[in-house]
Amino acid sequence: AKRIVLAARPVGEPKPSDFRLEDYAVPTPGAGEVLLRTIWLSLDPYMRGRMSDGPSYAQPVPVGGVMEAGTVCEVVASNNPGFAAGDIVLARAGWQTHAISDGRGLAKVDPKLAPISTAVGVLGMPGMTAYTGLLDIGQPKPGETVVVAAASGAVGSAVGQIARIKGARAIGIAGGKDKCDYVKREFGFDDCLDHRDPDLAAKLKDACPKGIDVYFENVGGPVFEAVFPLFNAFARMPVCGLIAHYNDTQSVAPKWAGAMMRNVLTKRLTIRGFIVSDFASRHGDFLKDMSGWVRDGKVKYKEFVTEGLENAPDAFMGLLKGANFGKQLVRVGPD
Ligand code: NDP
Numbered sequence: 001a002k003r004i005v006l007a008a009r010p011v012g013e014p015k016p017s018d019f020r021l022e023d024y025a026v027p028t029p030g031a032g033e034v035l036l037r038t039i040w041l042s043l044d045p046y047m048r049g050r051m052s053d054g055p056s057y058a059q060p061v062p063v064g065g066v067m068e069a070g071t072v073c074e075v076v077a078s079n080n081p082g083f084a085a086g087d088i089v090l091a092r093a094g095w096q097t098h099a100i101s102d103g104r105g106l107a108k109v110d111p112k113l114a115p116i117s118t119a120v121g122v123l124g125m126p127g128m129t130a131y132t133g134l135l136d137i138g139q140p141k142p143g144e145t146v147v148v149a150a151a152s153g154a155v156g157s158a159v160g161q162i163a164r165i166k167g168a169r170a171i172g173i174a175g176g177k178d179k180c181d182y183v184k185r186e187f188g189f190d191d192c193l194d195h196r197d198p199d200l201a202a203k204l205k206d207a208c209p210k211g212i213d214v215y216f217e218n219v220g221g222p223v224f225e226a227v228f229p230l231f232n233a234f235a236r237m238p239v240c241g242l243i244a245h246y247n248d249t250q251s252v253a254p255k256w257a258g259a260m261m262r263n264v265l266t267k268r269l270t271i272r273g274f275i276v277s278d279f280a281s282r283h284g285d286f287l288k289d290m291s292g293w294v295r296d297g298k299v300k301y302k303e304f305v306t307e308g309l310e311n312a313p314d315a316f317m318g319l320l321k322g323a324n325f326g327k328q329l330v331r332v333g334p335d
Pocket of ligand 1: 044045046125126129149150151152153154155156173174175176179195218219221223239240241242243244245274275276277319320321322323324325326327328
């Protein structure tokens with residue numbers, strides 16, 4: 001069996017030497033336990049946070065520990081009455097080919113309902129993040145303007161499509177022409193702008209002639225600076241992620257922090273951070289709505305597959321820089 005452990009805590013951008021590939025013996029399940037074989041490994045931006053030991057909402061991965069991850073696994077052997085060999089489960093097996101579980105936290109995946117990889121994508125954590133952050137905090141109304149960056153990614157692509165289902169205009173922001181074209185053509189956004197365009201602020205203003213009512217914050221940085229002046233009164237900003245800042249080594253208060261707070265006051269803005277697990281009680285609604293939308297073709301999704309566990313570090317480093325085009329997955333083993 002093979003696994004990838006955290007070799008060192010990164011300073012700034014993660015580098016190959018922060019990860020280490022190790023061999024280990026395939027473990028044997030004890031009483032009440034199952035042996036899992038990983039098929040799909042999900043790579044997600046939050047893993048950058050787990051590599052650091054700064055204050056956060058979750059414990060860091062210890063140095064030498066297996067990198068954490070959501071996975072889709074096959075039960076290979078079971079001593080647990082709740083699971084049988086051959087079952088497909090959503091698990092948190094981490095960056096490794098095999099893992100033992102006592103069954104807690106495992107959820108069965110029905111391969112007949114949808115491709116099993118969607119359990120860590122559009123029908124899993126990223127889809128649920130988009131659904132709850134947009135609907136519970138953003139609360140878009142028909143005719144309103146919703147802006148989201150990382151718009152070709154797992155979360156952003158779903159945010160814009162759900163916004164349109166709710167009758168709002170969806171404006172995406174993504175890295176490069178190919179991604180922007182895809183976001184418009186396949187995901188049906190009303191427009192999509194390149195965040196590397198030096199004229200982003202002016203182009204965003206043109207794309208949002210009636211201002212911005214919901215900004216689903218995925219990135220921070222210059223995108224946020226372009227969005228902020230365009231907020232309408234009573235606009236909502238679910239703060240989901242700040243990927244432009246995950247490699248920052250120090251935080252600096254911008255000179256315009258005072259002006260920003262004045263706008264929060266005068267425009268009566270709602271800015272609310274959230275972690276998808278805050279909305280666990282909405283999981284049933286999410287699965288019902290989202291699986292219906294996916295089945296009816298109202299929500300499309302794009303996967304970006306890297307082959308082989310040994311390539312997970314490169315794929316993860318790429319994800320932080322936009323090398324992925326769609327939900328980043330690693331195929332660890334055959335279906
Ligand atoms: P994506 O599939 O969207 O991949 C990340 C994307 O971020 C890259 O592809 C890149 O796209 C974009 N990006 C990277 N750096 C920058 C930058 N400096 N400026 C603008 N865009 C940048 O990942 P996810 O959909 O999984 O995650 C999207 C966001 O949601 C992340 O911030 C993540 O941390 C957050 N998240 C939060 C959760 C929560 O519970 N709060 C749960 C899940 C995700 P491009 O090429 O377009 O720049």
